[in-house]
Amino acid sequence: MNKIRFSLKTKLLLFSITILLIPWIGYKYVRGMESFLKASLEDSQATRAQAVSAVLQQQPELITSQTRIVDINNSTQHLYLRPLKTQIQLDGYTEDWALNQDLFQYFGEQNIIRKSPTYKPGSIHFTHATGSYKHYLYAVFKVTDDHVVYLNTGSQNLDRADHLRIALQAPSGKLHRYYLSTAAPGRLNAHLMSNNPDEPSPLRDEYRIQGAWQQTADGYTIEIRIPLSMIGKKLSFAIGDIDHVTDTSATIIGTSGTEHLSELATIMVPSTKLDHLLQKLSRGSSRIWIVDKNKRVLALAGNLSASGRENNSDRSVPAMILSALYRLILQQPVSNIEDSLSAVSKLKGREIDSALNGTPATSWRQTSQKNATILTTTYPIRLGNKIIGAVMMEQNSNRILLLQNQAMEELLNLSIPIFLGGTLIILFFAGRLTTRISQLRNQTEQAISSEGKISNVFVASDANDEIGDLSRGFSDLLSRLHQYNRYLETMAGKLSHELRTPLTIVRSSLDNLEQVRPETGNDTYMKRAKEGLERLNNILNRLSEATRLEQALQQTEKEEIDLSNLVRNCVDSYRSGYPNNHFKLETHEQTQHIMAAPDLIVQLL
The missing domain is CATH 2.60.40.1190 (Immunoglobulin-like)
Known part of the structure; x- marks a missing residue:
């Protein structure tokens, strides 16, 4: 089973994907900020509810005058207009x-x-x-x-x-x-x-x-x-x-x-004075309720559906385009919140009960819309030691989501260029490494011919890095192998030359001995010595011929020839030169064109 092969460029590209961990960790951190932001919003709203209660406690007639109007038993229906x-x-x-x-x-x-x-x-x-x-x-x-x-x-x-x-x-x-x-x-x-x-x-x-x-x-x-x-x-x-x-x-x-x-x-019917006071104390995307001791609404100000979107009018065109793209990706604040309390005239719930018993309370409630939650904070309104009503303040979670989105946009605005730039640099570096390694491989392959000869064409790199060191190491190794091969190639000629002199001396000595003592000519030992000399001489001749043939193969130029016609002409010549011998030739009828040296082929035959 073949293993999947990953090139160096692919490996570096896969490695560059790990840069995505940076925005992913940032995303997790931003999402983790939600609990911190909620706690901060709870503290802020509790402080505001306490401030509203303190203002109304300084002007209790705003509450008592309204309460007297509806000071009926708690079971009576109530309508807040x-x-x-x-x-x-x-x-x-x-x-x-x-x-x-x-x-x-x-x-x-x-x-x-x-x-x-x-x-x-x-x-x-x-x-x-x-x-x-x-x-x-x-x-x-x-x-x-x-x-x-x-x-x-x-x-x-x-x-x-x-x-x-x-x-x-x-x-x-x-x-x-x-x-x-x-x-x-x-x-x-x-x-x-x-x-x-x-x-x-x-x-x-x-x-x-x-x-x-x-x-x-x-x-x-x-x-x-x-x-x-x-x-x-x-x-x-x-x-x-x-x-x-x-x-x-x-x-x-x-x-x-x-x-x-x-x-x-x-x-x-809302009190004009109380309504104006609450309008001054309320702010965007929040709502303030004032209820009496029987939970009946006495006053209401604010709007939960106030827009939570940021103002993009002062942004550049590219920033606005990116912002529009982010809005498609990121969860967006709800601009029109559907709230079940919009038409009620009496408030119910644990938070109201707690405030009317003298204990401030805070809770979150989910609306029918997926992205909208509402923070509710209640605080009692006192007149001396007596609780005459309660403040209930509500605010949607748009501000938290908006802050998270702004943090995510800033994170993406920084991470995307870093990721793209880092990826391009790694791809360039991988391409450069791949090219240099490929060149080194090609030079190494071309340094040794198909016959096993080492050519002196390897060009060492002058780069001052590991690949440059490897290139120079290959160059030095091939240079020494080339010198050793040259030594082996010339060794046959040198050996033949060096051995012919002692062989000549031995042969002349045996001839002189045979002339001085004719009786030794038929001596068994003499014959064996002559046969050994002849074999050594043949070996040296073959070594010389092999060297000359190799040199001829290297120096002879090749040309396109018809091999069938060349062999046919050679056989015809052998028949004329050796009429007593029978030569049989079998060839294909079609021509066989090859690139070769015709003289060396004739010599081979």
Whole structure:
């Protein structure tokens, strides 16, 4: 099984990837900052909540005056009237409520006050929002009704058709009840009813309360406007649902009871002085609540959905492009937080209970949006030794996420150039090393020919590093091997030359001995000596021929020849020179062209 081969360049490139550990460690560190930032935000908000409580404790009349307005038993429903962001046009359509969607509340089965004999579960429910704009209270009711029944023309029995009931406590303290019903969609006004619930006929028209009725695909919509000067401490709404014109009683579903003063919900119109004070103390992406001892909202300021994004107007174009890219990668703050407390008029929870018992509390809660969490801090408001209310301060986590993103952007802005620059330097260095090592390998391969000869073409590097030392070591080694090979190549000629002189002396001595003593010519020892000399002479001749042949091979120039034709001509010559011998030649018919020295081939044959 072949092992996977990694080149030096690949290994260095893989090594360069380890530089990514730097931004990864930085990312882990930045994410680890979250707990520290949360703790810092908790401390900061606790200090702010304590400061707000201290300011209100210096002006307790701001709390006590509001508390007296709603100083009713704790079981009573409560409505905190929030200011509207835009003026509402009374036309029965809900488009102008678009900026106040957080004020809508759902009223369904659990809010039914009385059921008629013909009531069917799920046949009637509505969503409702109230708010104030200048000197008026505005309310909208989006009613889902399976059977819409309008008032018969000329009929005075307003409870024999679908209708809206309004019950309020006037500034004088008296209960006033109003019905709104219509024979057809359009404008309508209220009718003052008797405080006797069994009396269905109106006492008179109330033109100060105006409204509009529009039918929808699944029911109808009612918009109304009431002067704030008509409203005292209490206010309730209810929808009366008639399913058939023959019904004598209606199903009543509402915010609270409307028939008796004790059933009505308390209403809190924000104090201008308290509202201005809280506006000064609040800041972006935070919200301040003031509640009484019964957890009813007395004042509210701020907005959790304030933008948590940074201002990029003073950045350069490349920085803005990078910032836009980072926004696609990094988790971004939520600009419009969906909060379940947006429309509540009473606060519940462990933090409120703790503050009203005299102990500040802090907690985090998750919203329905994945990236949005809310920090809640509560602090008691005291009047002497008595707790008269509590401050609840909320702030979203956008600031923490924004700080983390800024740190990540700075980290990436530093890490990416370092990583790219480091990778390019390593690639250049790897390419340079690879090139030098490849050149050294090629020179080493070319230094030895296919015949095993060492050529003197190796050029040593003059670089002052390890590869340069290796190149010079190879050069020195090949130079010494070349000298040794040259010595071996000339040794045959030198040996032949040196041995021929003593052989000649021995041969002449034997010849002289044979002439002086002819009887020794047939001597066995003499014959053996002559045969040994002849063999030594043949060996020397072959050594000389091999040397000359090698030199001839090196010096003879090669040319393109037809090998078949050359061998055929040689055989023809041998037949003419040796007629008594039989020569047989087998060749291919096609020509065989090669690069060779024809004279040496003839000599070989």
